[in-house]
Amino acid sequence: MSILEKKMTTNPYTQDRFFRWTVIAFLGTIGFSLVGMLLLYIPPVTAFFAPVLSWLIKIPTWIYMLLMPITVWLLYLPHLGLRKSLFFLAWAVFVGTIMELLGTATGFPFGKYFYTDLLGPKIMDLVPYFIPPAWYAMGLLSFDLATRLGHTGMQRVLTSSLFMVLWDFSLDPAMSYAQTFWVFPEGGFFFGMPPENWLGWFVSALIIMLGFEYLGRGIHPTLTPWVPRLWFLNAAFPFLVSLVSLKIAAFWFGLFASILPLLAVWAYEHSSTLKEPDIS
Secondary structure, three states, rough: HHHHHHHHHOHHHHHHHHHHHHHHHHHHHHHHHHHHHHHOOHHHHHHHHHHHHHHHHHHHHHHHHHHHHHHHHHHHHOOOEEEEEHHHHHHHHHHHHHHHHHHHHHOOHHHHHHOOOHHHEEEEEOOOOOHHHHHHHHHHHHHHHHOOOOHHHHHHHHHHHHHHHHHHHHHHHHHHHOOEEEOOOOOOOOOOEHHHHOOOOHHHHHHHHHHHHOOOOOOOOOOHHHHHHHHHHHHHHHHHHHHOOOOHHHOOOOOOOOHHHHHHHHHHHHHHHHHHHOOO
């Protein structure tokens, strides 16, 4: 282990402090965005901020998208170490970039879609730079949740890929139906999205999880309570965007889908506790 790796992995106080600061900023950004959206229902407020309205949407979203992978990186760095953390990040970002570029250029495997300018500059003028790191952040959290179910190998790969699709039940309706961060021009039956979008999500997540499992050699179960909390926060932000945008059906779909992985983990841990022998 290099000196840098030792410094990064043997000072939990520093890691914990940075992580907590990042979480506070993360929560603040989510709160600011939601309150700001609510205030825009007041006509005088909308009129006052009209000249800079697009930036009031862009900047909090950019900060949120930036903090998402940073928060997950800081959470897992002491657990995974520097080399493994770098591999997981690089692999997920690489796969996410390739799949998103393929999708926006050809329509495969997500269906035809394109990103608007709300997420900022784009790779090859197609995919915002913020998008691939989000695959890393939610991919690793989903992988950890599957690990908490006692899963390893292909069972963990498939379960974590399914968790990513469940996140999309909240994300896509908020960002392409309630708002217009990306657009499916041909529409679809699920809040304007085509059914192949879910297949694309599952395939993309599957490739990422295969790399985590077999190239990165998986992860050991983490004891931190922040994993389900961060997973739910990242799922809650979009379905709350649907709520404040008055897309009530999208809100309920997102809420229900977001709860399922956490219920599965809670039920497994609860049943495991009940099976433990009483040695008192």
